[in-house]
Each structure stands twice: as C-alpha cells, then as structure tokens.
Amino acid sequence: MYFQKKRCIAMLLAGGQGSRLKVLTEKTAKPAVPFGGKYRIIDFPLSNCVNSGIDTVGILTQYQPLELNEYIGNGQPWGLNKTHSCAQVLPPYERHDKKSGWYKGTANAIYQNIDFIDRYDPEYVVILSGDHIYKMDYADMVAYHERNQASCTIAVRNVPLSEASRFGILNTNPDNSIYEFEEKPKQPKSTNASMGIYVFNWKVLREALISDEEDETSSNDFGKNIIPMLLGAGHKMMAYPFDGYWKDVGTIDSLWEANMELLGKEPAFQIRGNERQRIYARNSAQPSSYIDEDAKIYNAFVAEGCEVYGTVRHSVISVGCTVGEGALVEDSVVMPGVVIESGAIVRHAILGENSRVCVNAVVGGAYGPKDKKKISVTSKGAVVEKNTVLAPGEML
Amino acid sequence: MNVTGIIFANDATMGDLTSKRTMASLPFGGRYRQIDFHLSNMACAGIRNIGIISRYNYQSLMNHVGDAEEWGLELGEGGLEFLTPYAMSTTDRYRGKLENLYFAMDFLEYGLGNEDEYVVLSDSAVLSNMDLTKILAAHIESGKDITIVAKAGIADGRKQLDLAVKLDDKGQISDIAVDYVAGPEHLASMDTFIMSKTFLVHQVRELVARNLCHMDRDLVLGLWQKGVASLNVYPFQGVALFNESIEEYFRNSLSLLDKQIRHDLFGRCHPVYTKVRDRVPSYYGEECEIENCLLADGCFLEGEAEDSILFRDVKICQGAQVEKSLIMNDTVIGEGARVEYVILDKNVTVRPGARLVGTPHDPIIIKRGETV
Numbered sequence: 113m114y115f116q117k118k119r120c121i122a123m124l125l126a127g128g129q130g131s132r133l134k135v136l137t138e139k140t141a142k143p144a145v146p147f148g149g150k151y152r153i154i155d156f157p158l159s160n161c162v163n164s165g166i167d168t169v170g171i172l173t174q175y176q177p178l179e180l181n182e183y184i185g186n187g188q189p190w191g192l193n194k195t196h197s198c199a200q201v202l203p204p205y206e207r208h209d210k211k212s213g214w215y216k217g218t219a220n221a222i223y224q225n226i227d228f229i230d231r232y233d234p235e236y237v238v239i240l241s242g243d244h245i246y247k248m249d250y251a252d253m254v255a256y257h258e259r260n261q262a263s264c265t266i267a268v269r270n271v272p273l274s275e276a277s278r279f280g281i282l283n284t285n286p287d288n289s290i291y292e293f294e295e296k297p298k299q300p301k302s303t304n305a306s307m308g309i310y311v312f313n314w315k316v317l318r319e320a321l322i323s324d325e326e327d328e329t330s331s332n333d334f335g336k337n338i339i340p341m342l343l344g345a346g347h348k349m350m351a352y353p354f355d356g357y358w359k360d361v362g363t364i365d366s367l368w369e370a371n372m373e374l375l376g377k378e379p380a381f382q383i384r385g386n387e388r389q390r391i392y393a394r395n396s397a398q399p400s401s402y403i404d405e406d407a408k409i410y411n412a413f414v415a416e417g418c419e420v421y422g423t424v425r426h427s428v429i430s431v432g433c434t435v436g437e438g439a440l441v442e443d444s445v446v447m448p449g450v451v452i453e454s455g456a457i458v459r460h461a462i463l464g465e466n467s468r469v470c471v472n473a474v475v476g477g478a479y480g481p482k483d484k485k486k487i488s489v490t491s492k493g494a495v496v497e498k499n500t501v502l503a504p505g506e507m508l
Numbered sequence: 509m510n511v512t513g514i515i516f517a518n519d520a521t522m523g524d525l526t527s528k529r530t531m532a533s534l535p536f537g538g539r540y541r542q543i544d545f546h547l548s549n550m551a552c553a554g555i556r557n558i559g560i561i562s563r564y565n566y567q568s569l570m571n572h573v574g575d576a577e578e579w580g581l582e583l584g585e586g587g588l589e590f591l592t593p594y595a596m597s598t599t600d601r602y603r604g605k606l607e608n609l610y611f612a613m614d615f616l617e618y619g620l621g622n623e624d625e626y627v628v629l630s631d632s633a634v635l636s637n638m639d640l641t642k643i644l645a646a647h648i649e650s651g652k653d654i655t656i657v658a659k660a661g662i663a664d665g666r667k668q669l670d671l672a673v674k675l676d677d678k679g680q681i682s683d684i685a686v687d688y689v690a691g692p693e694h695l696a697s698m699d700t701f702i703m704s705k706t707f708l709v710h711q712v713r714e715l716v717a718r719n720l721c722h723m724d725r726d727l728v729l730g731l732w733q734k735g736v737a738s739l740n741v742y743p744f745q746g747v748a749l750f751n752e753s754i755e756e757y758f759r760n761s762l763s764l765l766d767k768q769i770r771h772d773l774f775g776r777c778h779p780v781y782t783k784v785r786d787r788v789p790s791y792y793g794e795e796c797e798i799e800n801c802l803l804a805d806g807c808f809l810e811g812e813a814e815d816s817i818l819f820r821d822v823k824i825c826q827g828a829q830v831e832k833s834l835i836m837n838d839t840v841i842g843e844g845a846r847v848e849y850v851i852l853d854k855n856v857t858v859r860p861g862a863r864l865v866g867t868p869h870d871p872i873i874i875k876r877g878e879t880v
Binding site: 148149150188189375377383384390391392393395397398399400401402403404405406407408409410411412413414415416424428429430 | 537538539577765767770774775779780781782784786788789790791792793794795796797798799800801802803804805810814817818
C-alpha cells in the first residue's frame with residue numbers, strides 16, 4: 113500500500129476515562145461527551161486539525177470506545193476520508209514481543225503506534241488531547257516550531273498565579289525557550305501552564321519514546337517523563353503562547369461553564385466561524401426546530417430537531433430535544449434527545465443524552481450570580497419521575 | 509432491492525423561485541430541498557441506483573446532491589447519476605417525460621441498475637414520506653403493469669390535476685383523466701409510479717417512435733384505454749404536499765407549523781436526509797420573540813418572528829418583525845423592518861425600517877441576492 117509522505121500529522125489522545133465527569137462518562141469516553149448543542153468534545157481538536165491543514169490524524173482510544181469509534185467512523189464529517197487523508201482509530205492491541213497491551217500512559221500510547229506514524233514519514237508530529245474546548249491554528253504553531261528550530265514546542269497559556277499549582281508549569285527564558293518543567297509545583301515560579309498540545313520533531317520523539325519504554329520505572333507520560341527527559345538531554349524546547357479561549361472540560365462544573373460561555377451576543381467563546389474556523393460534527397438527520405406560539409426563548413442556543421413549547425432561558429438545548437408546555441429550563445445544558453415534560457422545572461443542570469424529566473418534576477435550584485452553584489446531573493437515559501425532585505448538586 | 513429510481517427534476521416551474529434552479533432544488537421546510545424527500549424515500553427503501561433527469565438549471569441541484577453520501581448513495585454500493593439531455597439539440601421543443609426517458613435508455617438498460625427488475629418514477633413537486641417497499645409489494649401482488657400512487661382529498665373542484673383517477677366500490681378504476689379539474693371523488697396521482705423495467709423500456713420505445721411523449725396522457729391513460737396496460741392504484745394514506753404553484757408552495761410550507769403534518773412528513777416512515785452544512789445551533793437573543801415558527805440551524809435572532817419558516821443562517825435584527833413568511837438561507841432582516849406574507853429567497857437583505865407586505869394568495873417574492 114502506498115502512503116503519501118506527510119510534513120505533519122496529528123495524534124489525538126482520546127483514551128482517558130474522564131472520571132471527574134462522573135455519571136456523564138460512565139458509558140461514554142470523555143471525548144464523545146456532547147457539547148454546545150450539536151458537537152462532541154472531540155470535534156474541536158479534530159476540526160482544528162482540518163482547519164490547520166492537517167489531514168492525517170491517529171486517534172488513540174481505550175476507555176469505553178464503542179460510541180467514540182462509531183462517532184468518528186471513517187472521518188467523513190471532517191473530510192478525513194479521502195485518498196490521502198485519514199482519521200484512524202488506534203485502539204491498544206497485542207504484539208508478538210509483548211511490548212503491548214493496554215496503553216500504560218500517554219507516551220506509551222504513542223510508542224505502541226510508532227508503526228502508524230512511520231508510514232507517513234513525517235517531519236513533525238502534533239500531540240493533542242481530546243478534552244479541551246478551543247480553536248487553534250496548529251499550522252501557525254508548527255511554523256513557530258520550525259522557525260525556532262526546536263525539537264519540541266509546547267502550547268502554553270497564562271493562568272492566575274493562585275491556580276498555577278494545578279498545572280504543569282513551564283519556566284522560560286525571555287525568548288520563550290524552556291529551561292524547566294514543573295508538574296503541579298507547590299510554589300510556581302511562573303504562570304505558563306502547559307495546554308497539553310505538543311509539536312515534536314518525529315525523529316527526536318521516536319527516540320525518546322523508545323528509551324522511555326526501556327525505563328521500567330517510567331510512568332510513560334508526556335508531562336512526567338518525556339518532557340523532562342528531553343530537557344535534560346539539552347534539546348531546544350519552546351513555549352508557544354496562546355491567548356485565545358481554551359477550556360479544560362474535565363469536570364462537571366467546567367463543562368457546564370464552557371457551555372454557558374457560548375451564550376450572549378458577544379460570547380466568551382465564539383463558536384460561529386468562517387470556513388477556516390468552522391467546527392464540524394457528525395450530523396444526525398433532524399428536521400428544523402419548532403418553536404410554539406407559547407414558547408419563550410431568551411439568550412439560548414437551540415439546535416435542530418427540537419420542539420419547544422415552554423420557556424428556555426440562558427441554556428444550551430441540543431439536537432432532538434423537547435421542552436413541554438409550561439416547562440422552564442434555565443442556566444442548563446440539555447444534551448441530545450432529552451425530553452422535558454410539561455410543568456417540569458430544570459435549573460443549573462446538565463441533562464445527559466436521552467434522559468427524561470417527567471411532568472412537574474424539579475431538577476436543580478436557583479442561585480444568585482455570585483453564589484457557588486451546585487450543578488445537578490442526569491446520566492444517559494435517566495428518568496426523573498413525575499412530581500419528584502433532583503436536588504441541587506445531585507446526580508441520577 | 510432490485511429497483512432503479514428515476515427522479516424528474518424539473519417538470520414544472522415556479523416563476524422567480526425556479527428561474528435559476530430546478531424544482532428539485534427548491535428549498536423547503538427550513539433545511540431541505542424538495543429532492544431530499546424523494547432521495548430519502550428511495551434510499552430508505554434500499555434503492556441504490558438512482559437517475560436524476562434534469563433538463564436545465566441543474567447546477568444548484570448537482571451542488572446540493574454532490575456524490576449523495578448523505579443519502580448513503582455514493583458510488584461503491586450503487587450510486588446516483590445525473591441524466592442530462594445530451595440529445596436535446598435535435599428536438600429543441602420539450603415534448604414530455606417519455607422523451608427524457610427515451611434518452612435515459614442507456615442508463616436503464618446498461619447503466620448502474622441494469623440488473624434491476626423494477627423502476628420507481630417520481631417527480632420532485634410532490635412531497636411525502638413513503639415506504640416504497642410496501643408500495644412495491646402491493647404492485648407485485650396486484651399483478652398489474654403500472655402502479656399509480658395517488659392521494660385522496662387533493663381534488664377540490666378547483667385544482668387542475670395532472671392525472672386524476674376514480675375508483676369504484678370494489679377498488680377498480682372507473683375513470684382516468686389528464687389535466688383535469690376533478691371533484692373530490694377523484695384521487696390525485698402523486699406523480700409516483702412503479703412498473704417493471706422491461707415494460708417501461710418497451711413502451712417508451714414504442715410510444716416515442718410514434719411521437720407520443722406525454723407520460724400521463726400517452727403511457728398511463730393511452731395504454732389503459734387501448735387495453736395494452738393494466739393499472740393498479742395505491743391510495744397513499746400519509747401527508748402529500750403538491751407544490752405545483754407558488755400559492756401551493758407557500759401554503760404547504762406554512763402547513764409544516766401544524767404538528768401532525770410536520771411529524772408525518774419528517775418521520776412517518778424514516779428520517780429525511782439532506783446535505784450537511786455544519787452550521788452552529790440557532791441563537792436566540794435576550795429580547796427575541798419567536799412564536800409558532802420552524803427554524804433551521806445557524807439563525808441569529810434578536811427581533812420577532814411569527815407563523816414563519818426560517819432557513820439556515822437567517823438573521824433577524826432588533827425590532828424587526830417577520831410574519832407568515834418564508835425566509836431562505838443567509839437572508840438578513842434589518843433593524844425595525846417589517847415583512848408579512850413574503851418569500852425572501854437566499855441572501856436577500858431587507859434594509860432597516862423597510863416594509864414588505866403581501867397577501868396569503870399572492871406573497872411578495874424577492875429574488876436571490878437582492879436588497880430591498
């Protein structure tokens with residue numbers, strides 16, 4: 113088989129469990145969690161690849177892959193199904209030399225797929241993760257990497273000093289070259305947080321992965337092992353500052369917040385975009401949405417295939433949902449296929465796919481703008497029975 | 509399924525709305541083109557070989573259908589072919605569908621579906637959500653030469669029907685009429701027919717050779733009268749929208765605001781597929797008032813809309829009012845403007861403060877790309 117040589121390919125780490133998303137990831141890998149009405153989290157890095165001109169993407173899956181694999185399919189929604197482009201799902205597999213099995217860490221996941229990358233003989237490999245919401249032109253980052261003749265470039269964003277100890281922090285010289293990496297430092301020296309987006313020279317990364325695999329004490333992780341190893345070996349490593357919107361949606365609260373940040377006339381995150389900034393998703397065949405004469409919708413996204421008879425305020429309503437007569441949905445994220453029956457009240461909640469809130473049930477509660485909000489969550493297919501209450505912060 | 513599908517893309521016209529597009533590519537229902545309903549009916553019945561007969565203006569149609577992957581019809585498991593009139597230079601006056609079929613003989617006999625036994629013929633002006641497998645089974649069981657899919661309740665003593673059929677108490681055909689203003693006892697042909705391919709190929713050759721080119725008049729009525737063909741009528745029970753004039757198109761579009769009609773057309777037997785455009789969900793602003801409307805994706809709503817259909821990426825600015833109207837893709841209604849009983853084609857700009865008011869029977873139509 114013939115494989116066209118590629119200057120740059122991407123490897124997308126999509127195998128994480130996302131356990132902090134609790135009931136939402138019980139049956140679904142985190143990258144397949146719905147977002148923004150018609151998208152899934154993985155649509156953002158995948159669309160960024162396509163919009164950056166990267167047409168070969170390996171997607172490393174491990175946890176609950178069924179839905180994710182099905183979603184990615186042949187890569188057609190992102191235009192990654194052409195003769196010389198691909199979205200290749202790469203699950204763990206068994207090899208004759210036993211250097212295989214479950215992915216032990218992020219670096220091991222790439223190590224086990226060296227053969228896949230070698231087929232394209234790339235100069236650069238972009239390593240991405242499937243749990244962030246953002247738009248970024250990776251081509252610009254690769255050009256920066258090339259211009260600086262670096263071995264590795266890591267995207268960084270400025271975080272408040274008070275939060276810096278939650279991140280991997282990169283300490284840099286004035287020219288943005290990295291002299292030190294500290295994973296979750298107790299006393300951070302700077303506020304350059306790693307975004308988990310890396311550009312590597314493939315030759316350098318390939319060698320590093322092989323020697324890391326030979327080290328039995330290594331936890332085979334990019335942040336913990338590969339980056340410090342390369343720094344120690346004296347490779348030129350650059351920080352690539354990024355100041356656009358970026359959100360780790362790894363927790364219930366941050367997933368809810370990121371959805372809310374889509375709203376408003378000038379939202380914190382502008383999901384609309386022209387050709388090079390569009391987010392692509394696998395579409396379901398849903399008709400236009402019907403908005404009844406008694407419906408009231410303010411400051412909200414409503415995707416296709418919905419029927420709205422009640423009131424929706426400051427919320428994201430995904431494809432194929434119903435909001436019944438007299439129902440109220442406020443400050444909530446309603447995932448695809450949810451039915452909210454008449455008279456039900458849903459506030460500060462995330463309703464998982466195909467869940468149902470029956471007649472006159474109450475989910476979540478109201479808060480003032482400065483209160484600490486507790487988000488109520490329903491899992492996929494859950495039913496909040498008629499006339500019952502799912503209290504603030506509770507999960508079903 | 510061993511059936512080939514044929515869709516006629518433009519056997520009717522609708523003024524300014526079809527001056528630069530086919531009837532098949534006329535937008536309908538917010539996210540669709542008329543042909544989506546026919547392609548979905550066929551694809552969901554497992555029909556894999558489809559020919560689209562299109563005589564002119566087919567650029568927008570080809571753009572919409574593409575390689576038909578949205579309908580699962582991309583090449584590899586059958587496919588879809590445009591049958592454009594390569595021989596029309598010899599006959600510049602259009603004489604009828606049979607002549608088009610005559611030029612599609614290669615497709616039927618040697619093309620994609622050369623091994624198929626049956627043909628379903630469909631015209632893009634009549635929209636429905638039908639299970640063609642059931643209709644084919646009924647056709648085979650009837651043992652007749654041609655099955656006409658027909659709908660009761662369309663004939664009203666005013667509308668001229670292309671083909672009207674009347675059944676007696678035993679379900680036998682008692683009358684057939686072409687281009688006829690029929691009363692309520694007649695059923696209206698939905699311009700969907702099933703017959704064996706051998707029969708169709710043979711009859712088209714025989715009829716066109718004798719300068720008989722009209723599908724309803726020469727193939728159906730003519731052969732029935734001569735006793736050459738036996739007919740079966742399949743009375744369709746679902747919603748059938750006959751979009752044969754601007755007035756009907758306008759009325760039928762707004763009829764989608766009725767839940768029963770909408771649910772039947774979009775979900776009676778199967779989903780309706782269309783070309784994916786990757787637009788964001790529609791955004792409803794702080795002060796918008798949307799009542800009894802059908803809206804596609806990508807809209808940005810700050811003003812008011814009532815009893816209307818909004819297509820993709822429509823923008824309604826603050827203080828604008830839209831009532832009983834069809835607003836197609838990318839059209840912008842400026843601040844404080846008011847439109848009522850209008851059809852605004854794609855990319856129209858209504859200036860701030862402008863007023864456009866039509867009537868239910870004669871909606872104002874603004875052509876694509878115009879500013880008013």
